[in-house]
Amino acid sequence: MVSRFFSCVSSTVWFLTIAILTITGLTAIVIGLVGLGLYIPTSMNYYEYTKSTCSVISHKYEDCQHGNTISLDTCFSVMWSVEYILQNSIPDRYIFSTITEIYIDSTAALEELRNYPVYTNHTCYYRTTDTANVQWQEPLSRIPYLIMLVVGFSLTGVYCIVIGIIVLCRRRKQ
Known part of the structure; x- marks a missing residue:
């Protein structure tokens, strides 16, 4: 009975960890894509002004x-x-x-x-x-969008590495 309880808790914790990491990873991908989508036109526009x-x-x-x-x-x-x-x-x-x-x-x-x-x-x-x-106004700087792009895709890379490690550790235990 106790082992079933710990097995259920272990599975629940594993599922919640994967769910939280997936939500975080998807958010990071969205941030990276939005940063990329705003960086390109802003960068082109910034250099067109003198x-x-x-x-x-x-x-x-x-x-x-x-x-x-x-x-x-x-x-x-x-x-x-x-x-x-x-x-x-x-x-x-x-x-x-x-x-x-x-x-x-x-x-x-x-x-x-x-x-x-x-x-x-x-x-x-x-x-x-x-x-x-x-x-009158200086054109928008591209730097904030570059930061979004780098942070978003960096967190996406970290997400992929963490998920890969979790999956490998889980397979070795089975």
Whole structure:
């Protein structure tokens, strides 16, 4: 009777261990795949942008309107007319473009207008393949997604090794 009890407990513990390890392993695979899926486009996008200094020439602030009525999802558009120099161009080539950002809250839009006033210079980023495409924010870094990729696939490798060891030990006992 006691041996049956310990046999049942042993089987239950073994089953729970395998189940927990499998859930952990599948989670690690998902983290690795998500990291890989986000790393590739972010990495390509990151290298397409070059840092420059934009001079704000003018700005415009308005409600996002569709026809004559404001949409149910009220938004506010801020547009800055900017001028910047293409990096490493001989002779210096000036580009005139517009940075447009949409905000849900009018106070956030007005705050951004205060952050980038007319006749000031600020760091901006333009796309090297489309020089008229310019933005204030630095493109997303690929490093967090690289960390997800490495951690996820490393844990997947550890999972495979641990499962392999457990299966080998279990077979030797039988």
